[in-house]
Each structure stands twice: as structure tokens, then as C-alpha cells.
Amino acid sequence: MTLGDVWLDFDPAALVATGLDVDDDLAFLALLALQRRGRLNLIGVSVTAGNAALRDTLANAKSLLRLAGVKLEPAAGASYRDMHVPWPWVRRLHNVRGDVASSPDAVDAIRSAVLARPPHSLTIVALGPLTNVAAALMDSDVAGRVGRVVSMGGALDGKRLDLNWLSDRAAARAVVASRVPLTVAPVELCAQAAVQPEDVDRLVERCCPGAAVCSLARAMRRQCAFSRRFVNKGLVARVSNAHTALKSDAFVPWDVVAVLAVAEPELFGEWREFDVAVPPCVSGEPCDGTVVVRNGSGVLAPTRLAPGGVVDALVDLVCDVPAVGPAPGIVGAPVLFGSVAVAVLVPLLLLRGVVSKFRSKTS
Numbered sequence: 001m002t003l004g005d006v007w008l009d010f011d012p013a014a015l016v017a018t019g020l021d022v023d024d025d026l027a028f029l030a031l032l033a034l035q036r037r038g039r040l041n042l043i044g045v046s047v048t049a050g051n052a053a054l055r056d057t058l059a060n061a062k063s064l065l066r067l068a069g070v071k072l073e074p075a076a077g078a079s080y081r082d083m084h085v086p087w088p089w090v091r092r093l094h095n096v097r098g099d100v101a102s103s104p105d106a107v108d109a110i111r112s113a114v115l116a117r118p119p120h121s122l123t124i125v126a127l128g129p130l131t132n133v134a135a136a137l138m139d140s141d142v143a144g145r146v147g148r149v150v151s152m153g154g155a156l157d158g159k160r161l162d163l164n165w166l167s168d169r170a171a172a173r174a175v176v177a178s179r180v181p182l183t184v185a186p187v188e189l190c191a192q193a194a195v196q197p198e199d200v201d202r203l204v205e206r207c208c209p210g211a212a213v214c215s216l217a218r219a220m221r222r223q224c225a226f227s228r229r230f231v232n233k234g235l236v237a238r239v240s241n242a243h244t245a246l247k248s249d250a251f252v253p254w255d256v257v258a259v260l261a262v263a264e265p266e267l268f269g270e271w272r273e274f275d276v277a278v279p280p281c282v283s284g285e286p287c288d289g290t291v292v293v294r295n296g297s298g299v300l301a302p303t304r305l306a307p308g309g310v311v312d313a314l315v316d317l318v319c320d321v322p323a324v325g326p327a328p329g330i331v332g333a334p335v336l337f338g339s340v341a342v343a344v345l346v347p348l349l350l351l352r353g354v355v356s357k358f359r360s361k362t363s
């Protein structure tokens, strides 16, 4: 089975100093490997904020494409300015650093790609907030010609949504309501997969040096430790069949699950169709929230995942993609350190001034 033409819209952040996840970068390399095996044809790439600000996800995407020798120019799209960052500490950091303005390039590029191809022949793989994709689907000609949208996101278990759908609930609502064929990889599916430190060892032993993924190995090890502290506990509590490795150092390869769901559907034991609605926020957008799920049609989702299936497929795939360009550096580090320095030093200096004033008054 070949998937045909694929457009990727993503929010890569493995190379970003403040990035939340390494999974977009891994999913991109998996897509390239599938292309090398003749399973699909990656025709374009666009970028959204999500795991980091747009200024950083765009820089990350450019470095990643250079590393893998991909000649496509990533089109910039939605920035943090036009979405709701759901995690409070990321929101605080964003308030210190800010983001560039959103660009219309991503929507224009997606629209042109859909309209230039035969109807229903293009699959859009959306691995970040759905802002760019929803805006492209506003054009009914585009919505009528898209083959399928695949979104990493949603939660069909009635519980709190993921980062992607929470960052722009209105966009998720618009994509669901557009009635384009939609496949989702929801939270409770993805949590059945886990990348452990020994998987990173296996990958390094098998692929390095030489493969593009070697530049992500350090970020993958960091992600194992980060996820244990900040992500896994909540996942294990909410998903009854979450991967048991999530009780220790391991991370969920979210976006890789979404890519494999559409490219290697046989890895998934069970598929179901659902009728999904994304209700508006009662007191205005944005809000925390869930979606309404009923038996019915409209949204296709795998519900079960063979243990190890996704991670074994990832390790098998990504070694195929050689490192062609220069090893990427860390994105956003100077600006981050500058911002932190200002955030820490200014209050300290102000405090020092107050203390010395108080001393001079009391002496």
C-alpha cells in the first residue's frame, strides 16, 4: 500500500532549548524513511507553534531539513500570538520571550498543494495545533479536495485534551466540523507506546554515526527523564492500558504514532469510527476542556497498539535516513539565556536598591 502525496504540518522542537518534545523530529525522519521505501511522497512542509514558539519551531524545522538533506523550504504559519498555550509555565516563558507574528505562508502553501493535485489525493499529516490546517480548510474548494487529514491529538476517552487540541480548540472544532476524512491518534492510544533509554541505546548502536537521528539521541535521553518527572504520572493514572515503562524513564512518541497510524495501519490491532464534537468554551475561547464522543462516523482512530510495535518500527525506519547536512546546534539558546538573565537580574537589582534605601533610612 502506498499513501501517495503527503503534506506535513508540524511543530518540531527537539533542537530548541525550551522545546517540549522530540517527537515531531522523529516523526519527520520516519516519514522520510517511508518515502525512501516508496511508501509515500512528501511534497511540502509547513510549521506551527506548539511545542515551542514559531520563531523556534521554524528554526528547528530548517535545521532538521538541512541535516536530512531535504531541499523543501518549510512554510511558516501560526505563532503563539494566535493560540492559547495550555501549560502555565510555558505561557510564562512565552510572556518573557514573545513570538514572531503568524505568517500566511503555511495556509497559502497547503491551499496551493491541494488545488494543484487531483481531488482526494493529498494526505495532510498534522502533528501540532491544527491552526494552519483549519485555516486552509476554510476554503471549501480545499476542504472538498483534501484526501485525508491525520491529526495527533484529541482524547476520545472523555478526559482532558492534549497540547495540540487545547492550544487551539477552535481550530480542532473547525477541522472536525469540515467533515474531511479525519484520522486521529488520541492521547489514550499514544500512551500505549513508550521509548525507553534502552531503545535509544539500540538506535545509537544500530544507526550511529551516519544517520540523521544520531543528532537527536541526546534530546531523546533528556526526554526520557523529563517525561518521567512531568508527564508520565498523569498518563499512567488516566490510561488503564498505558505502557508499563511509563512508570520509569521513558517518553511517549506521540507524533510517530500518528504517522504510523496512517502509513503502517497494520501495526494497530483495532480501529473504530467515532462521531466527535468539540463544544465551544462556555465563557469564550480559549478554555480547558474535553470533546463529546458518540458512536457514529466521521473520525477514524486506532484504539489498540501492539506493545513495542511503534518503537520497533521507528528504530527500523529512522536508520535509513543519513545525515547529509551539518550537525544542528541548539535553537534559541542565546535569547533564552538573555531573557532569563533579565528576568532574574532586574528583580535582584531592584531588591538591592530597596534594601540599601531601607538601610540608609534606619542607620
Ligand SMILES: [Ca+2]
Pocket (backbone or CB within 6 Å): 010, 011, 012, 023, 024, 050, 051, 127, 128, 255
Ligand atoms: Ca507535535
